[in-house]
Amino acid sequence: QQQCNTDALSWSDVYKRAQKVLDNASAIGAKVFIKAKDIVDGNEKLNLAFTAQLFNTAPGLEPLKKEEQKELTGIIDDDHDPTGSREERAFRMWINTLGIADLYINNLFEDCRDGLTLLKVIDKIEPGTVNWKKVEMKPNNKFKKLSNCNTAISLGK
Structure with a gap:
């Protein structure tokens, strides 16, 4: 070392x-x-x-022992979703670790469809960025969902 x-x-x-x-x-x-x-x-x-x-x-970490590698491989295999890409899975897991109240992502694409999830993530990363008064909290049609998605894209820029 x-x-x-x-x-x-x-x-x-x-x-x-x-x-x-x-x-x-x-x-x-x-x-x-x-x-x-x-x-x-x-x-x-x-x-x-x-x-x-x-x-x-220089991470300062010791290499994993064989049993630790096997244990981690088991965890990764248990969580493997053959229907999603590695990127989708990585983003889904990242969002789930942010600790956003009442938010758990099972399918990134479906769960982000109404824009609310994206806005919650943006607000978690940069608190106060989202003007919640302009957000459709119950987007029950395509236009309201699209409005939320457009807001998320604008804030992302």
Whole structure:
């Protein structure tokens, strides 16, 4: 297991500290695509991407044991839906883990048809984005469903 030099934690110059983070990342083989200024300025998207790059390079996790692999394979096989694509299943599982009250997706395409599910997901990710007064809460015809879907698409842009 690789260890990075932690001397920079005691430095007061934040730019030097950030540069040391980048040097350490390079030392463990991570591709460094940001600058120290991006870290200090708190560029959220770049810092998130950089953190993901670090985790992919050196996750710090031990490889799974044979019995753990078998157990996980069983879980994945139990949840496998041969009618859905991997992408559909991934999005469905992701939405179900968001913890949205009274929302569980069994079929992504059917459950998103009226636009309400999409709007709930958008509101969960970015609270306050959806103007619920303009949403058709009981979309009982195609036009109301389409209105909700158009609202979701507009907010997604």
